[in-house]
Amino acid sequence: MIDNRFIEKFKALETPFYFYDFDLLRRTLDEVKQESSKYGYIVHYAVKANANDALLKVIRDAGMGADCVSGNEVAKAIEIGIPREKVAFAGVGKSDKEIRTALENDIFSFNCESIPEIEVIDELAGEAGKVAPVAIRINPDVDPQTHEYITTGLKDNKFGINHWDFDEVGRRLRSLKNIRLTGIHFHIGSQITDISVFEQLSLKVNKIQEWFVENGFHLEHINVGGGLGINYEKPEEEPIPDFKSYFKAFHDNLELQPGQQLHFELGRSLVAQCGHLISRVLYVKKGLETQFMILDAGMTELIRPALYKANHKATNLSSNGELVKYDVVGPICESSDTFSRGTLMPVAKRGDLVALHSAGAYGESMASTYNMRDMVRSYNSDELLK
Ligand SMILES: *Cc1c(COP(=O)(O)O)cnc(C)c1O
Secondary structure, eight states: OOOHHHHHHTSOOOEEEEEEHHHHHHHHHHHHHHHHTTOOOOOEGGGGGOOOOHHHHHHHHHEEEESSHHHHHHHHHHTTOOOOOGGGOOOOTOHHHHHHHHHHTTTTEEEEEEHHHHHHHHHHHHEEEEEOOEEEEBOOOOOOOSOHHHHHHHTTTTSBGGGGHHHHHHHHHHSSSSSEEEEEEOOOSSSOTTHHHHHHHHHHHHHHHHHHHHTTOOOOOEEEEOBBBSSSTTTTTEEEOHHHHHHHHHHHHHOTTOOOOEEESSHHHHHGGEEEEEEEEEEEOOOOEEEEEEOOOOOOOOOOOOHHHOOOEEEEOOOOOOOEEEEOOOSSSSOOOOOEEEEEEEOTTTEEEEESSSSSSSSSOOOOOOOGGGOOOOEEHHHTTO
């Protein structure tokens, strides 16, 4: 999965670090462009998946918009050069400061998640002498069949506005003067691998759109969020997700009004497979039934296993010896700092390079300095080949 040219370079580098394969990233973005442009769909990149500067520039160069969930992400997207008219801003708890940042930058859309939030945006837009473009984030009550911590579109989740509040929302939208309803927004969860979930979402969107039409609201756009999953078990078999089936599911099921645009906000599916967390084996220690492979990377660099019980495939880049059962763990003082248990891997020794794959999304962007560790570094294929 990682070319030998790069493994040679890794030998001289201090670990742990993230390695991004920009060649795969560019091929992934090309595929997305090809499959989405068939239908005239517009794709934003969900910046929270990975806000690495060099990676954002590759995404900018591919012509993507940005989906942001904080004022700093909005500022970052614009600083990197993503056109402001392609920047959307979502999130259940936008602060006044963040709303002001977004207003100053004249972004594409505020994706609003509650009536009180709409009122605050109206007030702040009024102060700034602007009319804010607003899309209502709606909770469609579709089960994404994924981990409960990354499920966001069920009626008891904190995200979005539920259908029983539509009448009230309609009244507020009509009375507020400093906002303009431009669309409706959905995002039901992440790591969704069952395409039929997106078909169900499309059918729900058709129903919800009826309410807006009946109530005299014209929607310029519909935004169906992100959530397309990737193959963590066998990344080598599926380095690029099945974007063809993904966009087709919407094309076949979602009914757009004439002139209406369909927007997407993909995070994980664009960047996960191009990223690898590279570490070294510090120690191999005998356990009760298995052996512990203690890496110099831990939950501070990659928290997904601790947070979501996620599994990242690990490869020993320095050994192809006989297979031994390992618990692959990090050095942090938490039992949850475990990457995998009972994994068969080639016999390891101190100093071996170990890669944790599919780590380009929600890896570096969730890194911390807990235990006063250094913030994780990163390298990309462009710079290593220079
Ligand atoms: C996180 C997020 C996304 C991206 O989700 P992925 O599963 O990474 O594609 C899109 N839209 C919103 C509003 C989000 O919060």
